[in-house]
Amino acid sequence: MILADNGGMEIAALVGEFVEKYRGGAAPLVEVGDVVLRGVAETVDGQVDAGLVGEVVEILFATMRAAPGVGVAAPQVGIPLRVAVLGDPAPVTEEVAVARARRPLAEFAIVNPAYEADGDEVGFYEGCLSMPGYQAVVRRPESVIATYEDLDGVRHTERLSGWPARIFQHETDHLSGAIYIDKAVTRSITTNANLQKWWSQPTPAEASQALGFTLP
Template sequence: MILPVVAYGDPVLRKVCQKIDKDYPNLETLIANMRETMYNASGVGLAAPQIGKAIRLFVIDASPFADDEDISEKDRIVLKDFNKVFINAQILEEEGDEWVFNEGCLSIPDVREDVFRQPKIKIEYQDENFDKHTEVLDGLAARVFQHEYDHIEGILFTDKLSSLKKRLIKKKLENISKGKIRADYRMRFPNAKKGK
């Protein structure tokens, strides 16, 4: 089932999310719905807060990036199969010189900005069977993970912009929260006027 994506301005996007265990109700269905919602919106990741749930869960399928000519062959190989469920994820280490990449977010349609992130991270998470994994990610896989991880920490990519950039997009963000935007997927707007 395709769920509405929560728009910028909703308080759930600012919550540090709660851990879950294997008894979380209807988890398998929730994961399937999140994947369907992500694919419907042409996203490469979707975190639970983006569908209104303040839990430490996100899904990633970065395979669309594997077709990008501008990325390295190494990134292409990794991204082709980077399709996972992340539960109770933690970043254990970050290293390297920050690098810039243009990011967007399903909760903030039509806003894309350059964001600096570290290129290499060591992570720990549980998969949909609650098996524990420790992995090292780098390049675009690390970036996509960090973007989704920020969501479960209550952080948006716009928080990482300079104060000048933030001022330049302020009106656009206000319009998104009011539903004054066209998105080609279902959304839920926190400050939309009723009856419109």
């Protein structure tokens, strides 16, 4: 849906209709090419009832679990609000977990998030529920200073590192109209099938040599 005006009443009505339709379950994911994924999401500042924002979050969690994925931002279900959810059970081998600094991340919601780089860049394969079937190497800061509000409006600031930092950056980028492919090393792009066939190593070092791209 294209919004002619993202004014408070219109977004509130959109959220109300969305919650009424998907309450208690998952929502369909918006895929790349939809305008909502390329707009700047609205800051949550009281224009939508807090209870409705909480219900949006529950739908986002249900959508993330159903996909399954490790994060979903509100624009990915058609809602242009600065809200996202994250959570990662990290079902990977110990070798992969160590190489990617991937560890379990308890589910939580982020409202009006932002981040600042706090470490050197590292490159790993990354995918997106809104661009199914493909992955690409994205160079991101290994650690960030993350800020966000919880559903009670309390502001949090914390340092995230490893895979949790990557997830936070990926979902926060969605709220500014950016998709991971915008930051990807284009020579690394692969189908999911070829990723599993050729490039499922803990790091993309072999892929970088074979496909001709550089890592940090």
